[in-house]
Amino acid sequence: MANPTDVGTQAITAASRRRSVTVVGLAHRHPVPNACRIGNMVFSGAIHGVSPTTQELPAGMAAQSANVFANMRAVIEAAGGSAEDIIKVDIYLRDSSDRVAVNEEWLRMFPDSESRPARHVRPLTPDSASLVQCEFVAVIKI
Numbered sequence: 001m002a003n004p005t006d007v008g009t010q011a012i013t014a015a016s017r018r019r020s021v022t023v024v025g026l027a028h029r030h031p032v033p034n035a036c037r038i039g040n041m042v043f044s045g046a047i048h049g050v051s052p053t054t055q056e057l058p059a060g061m062a063a064q065s066a067n068v069f070a071n072m073r074a075v076i077e078a079a080g081g082s083a084e085d086i087i088k089v090d091i092y093l094r095d096s097s098d099r100v101a102v103n104e105e106w107l108r109m110f111p112d113s114e115s116r117p118a119r120h121v122r123p124l125t126p127d128s129a130s131l132v133q134c135e136f137v138a139v140i141k142i
Helices: 006-019 061-078 101-111
Strands: 016-019 035-038 041-043 085-094 116-124 132-139
Touching: 035 061, 041 061, 061 085, 061 101, 061 132
Parallel strands: 085 116
Antiparallel strands: 016 035, 035 041, 041 132, 085 132
16 A cells, blocks of 8 residues: 555646646636646647637637637647647537638648648537637647
């Protein structure tokens, strides 16, 4: 059986490896960071289509999509990485057939067809005001 003191030390060491990533203008209302990094791994929380300068959610899909991708870039850069480090993106859509604006932003952010992250589209919960959101996983080159 492990010494209780050793277990506490292990927990402190593990906690000190974890770094919260919060972007000014994109902070959540709840005490939750935009992303978390341990070592070279970054996992985001939900990234919304709000404007980081006004904190307002635009009405249309094109504007929300543009903001989601700009906000995703801001979060990965705040974590010390770049769009090239993103390995998986989950897109959440209110209307899963409405992918035109998302695909346009996707191609802008990931133009090389030989170097794009995996992507999965999921339904967005009806209680959200957003039309589109995303989450990502990244592996940052150390």
